[in-house]
Amino acid sequence: MMVRPKHQRLVLLILAVTALIGAVLFAMWGLQDRAAYFVTPSDIAAGKTAPGKSMRLGGMVVKGSLKRNPDGLTIRFAVSDTKAETAVVYRGITPDLFREGSGVVAEGRLGPGGLFIADTILAKHDERYMPPQMANQ
Template sequence: MKAKHQRLTLALIAVVALVGAGMLAAWALRSQASFFYLPAEYAAKPPEEGRAVRLGGMVEKGSIKTAADGVTISFVIHDDKARVPVTYRGILPDLFVEGSGAVAEGRRAADGQFVADNILAKHDENYVPREMKGMTNEEARKMIEGAS
């Protein structure tokens, strides 16, 4: 076999190996991907039971209820078109309040309820840490410089 044909054969084998490795990696990670749903999308076409997804929207006012055990919380995430009940067992982030944005990471249960494993609270662009609330920009700058 000529040297030119050997190089061509090696290049072809390398390309096939790379494509095969990419396909194998994609197949292995397909069940690990976490898809994002809005409440309307979740209600219209819910994911299959047990699939890891993220559900994002606003926490409905008056919907946060704490169970008797003190760590199980149920609430409703909604948008303009749909409401999705969510159950979470754990400690909520400080920024998680009614009327604010939240992302729940979890799975759909057999009864259609969303069971969250993790809650991410979203804040608006005007967020200020509790310690810096009421400070002027100059005072905040001095506090930050003093901490460094």
């Protein structure tokens, strides 16, 4: 039997790879909550977050909720994940892609009264790309 060692190596390799994939799947499953880049308004509503602790809040900017203060720099808007909403206040310049009905990630902390005080605003866009004429239709 010339092929024996070759087969033995193949079986060993398959076993090792299976064990490895299993271990990684377990690790990823365990990481699910901790590896999340942001929390959602639902998490805040459910009391999963500590007030005063710095975090990122992600969701969609609610249409019609964006208000600009007379100073021209401070904005207020609501972030929604369709189940809950969180009010956000931010003072500074926003990215070009930040707009109502679009995705947003705000870095900051939860202030008194459930108002989220943001230090940084990042725009999150979705996976769709199209020409402007098509978006207008």
